[in-house]
Amino acid sequence: MPTDYETGLGRNAANYVPLSPLSFLRRTASVYPERPAIIHGPIRRNYAELSERCLRLASALAQRGVGRGDTVAIIAPNIPEFVEAHFGVPMAGAVLNSINTRLDADAIAFILRHGEAKVFFVDRELSAVAAEALAMLETKPLVIDINDPLATGGALIGEMEYEAFIAAGDPGFTPLMPLDEWDAIALNYTSGTTGDPKGVVSHHRGAYLNAIGNGVTWAMPHFPVYLWTLPMFHCNGWCFPWTITALAGTHVCLRRVEGTAILTAIAEHGVTHLCGAPIVMSMMVNAPEEVSRAFAQPVSMMTAGAAPPASVIGAMEAMDFKITHVYGLTEVYGPCVVCAWHPEWNDLPANDQARLKARQGVPYELQEDMIVADPVSLAPVPSDGVTIGEIMMRGNVMMKGYLKNPATTEASFKGGWFHTGDLAVMHPDGYVEIKDRSKDIIISGGENISSIEVEDALFAHPDILSAAVVAMPDEKWGETPCAFVELKPGAHLVEEAVIDWCRERLARFKCPRRVVFTELPKTSTGKIQKFVLREQARALASSAG
Numbered sequence: 425m426p427t428d429y430e431t432g433l434g435r436n437a438a439n440y441v442p443l444s445p446l447s448f449l450r451r452t453a454s455v456y457p458e459r460p461a462i463i464h465g466p467i468r469r470n471y472a473e474l475s476e477r478c479l480r481l482a483s484a485l486a487q488r489g490v491g492r493g494d495t496v497a498i499i500a501p502n503i504p505e506f507v508e509a510h511f512g513v514p515m516a517g518a519v520l521n522s523i524n525t526r527l528d529a530d531a532i533a534f535i536l537r538h539g540e541a542k543v544f545f546v547d548r549e550l551s552a553v554a555a556e557a558l559a560m561l562e563t564k565p566l567v568i569d570i571n572d573p574l575a576t577g578g579a580l581i582g583e584m585e586y587e588a589f590i591a592a593g594d595p596g597f598t599p600l601m602p603l604d605e606w607d608a609i610a611l612n613y614t615s616g617t618t619g620d621p622k623g624v625v626s627h628h629r630g631a632y633l634n635a636i637g638n639g640v641t642w643a644m645p646h647f648p649v650y651l652w653t654l655p656m657f658h659c660n661g662w663c664f665p666w667t668i669t670a671l672a673g674t675h676v677c678l679r680r681v682e683g684t685a686i687l688t689a690i691a692e693h694g695v696t697h698l699c700g701a702p703i704v705m706s707m708m709v710n711a712p713e714e715v716s717r718a719f720a721q722p723v724s725m726m727t728a729g730a731a732p733p734a735s736v737i738g739a740m741e742a743m744d745f746k747i748t749h750v751y752g753l754t755e756v757y758g759p760c761v762v763c764a765w766h767p768e769w770n771d772l773p774a775n776d777q778a779r780l781k782a783r784q785g786v787p788y789e790l791q792e793d794m795i796v797a798d799p800v801s802l803a804p805v806p807s808d809g810v811t812i813g814e815i816m817m818r819g820n821v822m823m824k825g826y827l828k829n830p831a832t833t834e835a836s837f838k839g840g841w842f843h844t845g846d847l848a849v850m851h852p853d854g855y856v857e858i859k860d861r862s863k864d865i866i867i868s869g870g871e872n873i874s875s876i877e878v879e880d881a882l883f884a885h886p887d888i889l890s891a892a893v894v895a896m897p898d899e900k901w902g903e904t905p906c907a908f909v910e911l912k913p914g915a916h917l918v919e920e921a922v923i924d925w926c927r928e929r930l931a932r933f934k935c936p937r938r939v940v941f942t943e944l945p946k947t948s949t950g951k952i953q954k955f956v957l958r959e960q961a962r963a964l965a966s967s968a969g
Contacts, residue, residue, distance in 0.1 A: 442605035444628040445635050445666035449475055449511050450599075456672040459647065462504045463693055464677040465574045471672065474508070480593030481512030482600075485543060487592065488566060492517035492600065495539045495611060497565065499523040499532070499554055500547035501679045502652035502661075505570050505586055509545065510656070510665040512590075514609050514628070517600035518542075521611040522657035529556035531621065535613050538828065539623060541565045545586065548578035555581045574679055605629035610660050611827060612754050623827030624754045626660070634757040634821045635666035637790035641762050642726060642748060644697065648673040651689055653681050654699040662699060662726075662758030673697075683711030690723060691716055697724050701951055702732035705747075706889060709739040710912065717743045726750055728759050734778040735884070751784035751858070753844060755823045755836070760791040763855070783857040784848070792819030795841070796850040802839045809851040812859055816841035864954060866895040866903050873934050878905050881929040882922070887915035890944050892952045893936060896961040906961040907936035910944045917941070938964060 441447075452459070453475035462469040469477075490496060496513045498520070500506050506522075513520040521539045523532060536544065536557060544565040546554040551569070558564055558581075567582035568589050602609075609628045613621035638644070650668045652675060654661055668675055676693050678685060681700070686708055689695060705727065724746045732740075737747055750759035763785035769777060787794045796813040797804045805813035818841050825833035836843055847865060848858045859865075859874045866873040875893040882891035889912045896906035907926075911917060919939040926935040940960070945953040 442602045442628060443632040444602050444605060445632045446511060446514055446599060446601060448635070448666055448670035449478060452669055452672045459672050460674045462507065462675050462677065464504050467504060469504070476595045477590060478508050478511040478515060479595050479597045479599070480590040481508055482515035483593035483597035484589050485513065485516040485518060486597070488543065490516050490518050490542055493608070494518045495521050495541045496543045497521040497523055497536060497539065497541035498545040499525060499550050500545065500570055501525060502656050502677050503547065503570065503572050503679060504677055505545065506656045507665050507675050510660065515599035519608045519611050522660060524657050525550060525655070529553050529560065532557035533560040535621065536565065537561055539611050543568065545570055546582060547572060548575045548580060551578045551581045572679070602628045605632070606824070608824065612659060614754055622829060622832060625824040625827050626757060627824050630757055630821050630823070631660070631663055631666060633790045634760060634788070635663040635670060637760065637788040637821065638663055638667040639671055640790070641788050642697070642724065644671055646671050649676060649694050649696045650674065651676045651686065651695040651698040652678050653686055653704055659754050659758035664699065681707070683707035684715050687711055687715045687717060691719055694721050695723060696721055699726040702727055702736065703890065703946060705732050705736050705740055709736055710889070719744065722746065724748065726759070728752060737778065737781065749781055749785065755842060756791070756817060756821055760788045760817070760821045761785050761794060761856070762788060783851065783855045785855050787817070787819070788821065791817065791821045793817065794856065796848050796856055799843060802841065805850060807850045807852050807854070809849050809857070812847050812849055815844045815846045815848050815856060815858070817844065818842060864894070866905055868901045868903050868905070868933060873905055875905070878907065878926065878930065878934055878936065881926050882907060882909060884929070885922070885925055887912055887917055890952070892944055892954055892957055894954050894957045894961050896938060897965040905934065905936040906938045906940070906964065908940045908942055908944060908957050911941060940964070
């Protein structure tokens with residue numbers, strides 16, 4: 425008979441506590457109460473003060489009837505109140521719904537209605553679109569104004585201001601910790617480019633694990649100084665409100681993400697870490713020359729999605745930035761895959777290093793598993809770096825599902841794996857490399873063309889700042905590549921020159937048939953909105969026909 429490891433050995437309050445990132449603030453405020461927690465313009469707050477404000481926020485929400493399972497929404501840039509919401513809202517037992525600041529009123533109204541928000545925190549600069557959204561609602565939430573002293577313009581539309589709201593809260597409030605670590609902590613809506621946005625529900629367990637995973641994967645020390653260039657509404661700032669707090673770090677808030685503002689903040693506050701899309705790197709590299717790029721401390725930057733162009737990485741490394749490439753989605757709390765770097769790769773030629781850095785990589789230490797597989801049979805593709813399949817993941821850093829959408833939830837978890845919709849290859853060493861979103865592959869005359877491959881060729885041009893390639897309908901070929909190109913300031917190119925540049929680097933069938941010079945439409949996280957460009961490409965094809 426095997427040894428009985430169950431009888432009399434059950435869970436109890438002493439040996440089992442549901443995992444929650446709320447515990448990070450309690451510990452840091454206790455151990456490091458005087459450590460700097462928040463920097464925002466002239467505002468300086470330590471962890472004792474941050475903890476008190478979060479408790480007051482939770483108490484004030486409870487006084488207004490907010491409790492377990494209720495939704496509290498916020499629309500704001502990266503300001504201290506947003507950091508506080510990541511703790512104060514779940515301390516009240518509620519679920520934090522962070523809303524993209526670039527959405528229109530229709531989308532915001534849908535989110536408030538679908539998520540059933542009971543309270544809505546609105547930054548003054550965003551009051552116009554918020555008011556328009558609120559006017560569309562039959563049942564309106566309690567609206568609280570965030571009157572940030574660094575905001576410009578906008579009106580106060582709420583019942584009261586945030587400072588008055590939390591002043592009524594009790595600093596001795598006892599936080600409502602989750603009854604189960606599977607309890608919801610956040611509700612984040614996907615972009616909704618193909619219909620209404622989907623509400624991704626995150627749980628305390630996943631938030632806790634990915635917050636720690638960030639620190640482990642990035643080898644972050646205690647007391648980092650973190651600059652908020654990544655929007656906190658984007659996957660809860662990739663869980664970094666909780667990561668930085670766990671490490672007793674300093675949150676340096678930044679209302680506007682601009683190259684000069686970023687470089688100035690890094691120098692002024694001794695910033696050691698920041699995150700952002702490749703476009704944020706381009707902002708920094710292309711900031712005015714008079715802005716200092718010399719820092720007294722090493723700076724690490726985490727970037728996600730398609731690898732930045734080699735020229736941008738080179739310019740960042742020349743400024744002594746250490747770049748870490750990660751990959752993820754809202755459904756997995758932001759990044760949970762990293763291009764884990766091997767020290768011996770430092771001795772490789774620059775071109776080989778760039779090729780390795782372009783790969784998305786391997787799962788975080790705290791994410792369980794990832795495969796590249798046939799989306800129908802679920803059979804893993806060969807690890808040959810050539811055969812394309814869909815990236816699939818599973819593990820504890822995974823959403824509960826989509827709110828009020830059981831059919832889509834079931835489909836996304838088919839076969840016991842989360843289907844990302846990203847197409848990739850698996851290399852022999854187990855590193856994945858994305859080739860495209862399933863909807864971004866261009867099928868021309870029966871041949872698959874990776875839009876990323878064409879974009880890489882365009883990015884290599886010294887006069888091109890940014891580029892995106894989408895399918896354009898074609899009577900003969902079905903689809904052909906159409907390139908949308910944003911030039912560097914002062915640069916001049918013509919369509920034929922760009923096409924010739926691509927022909928020198930790509931098979932002829934992969935080269936764009938049309939090149940449009942324009943400012944690329946982007947989300948607030950710097951991602952290019954390809955659905956907008958697809959519509960433009962279809963319109964171009966129609967007008968040509």
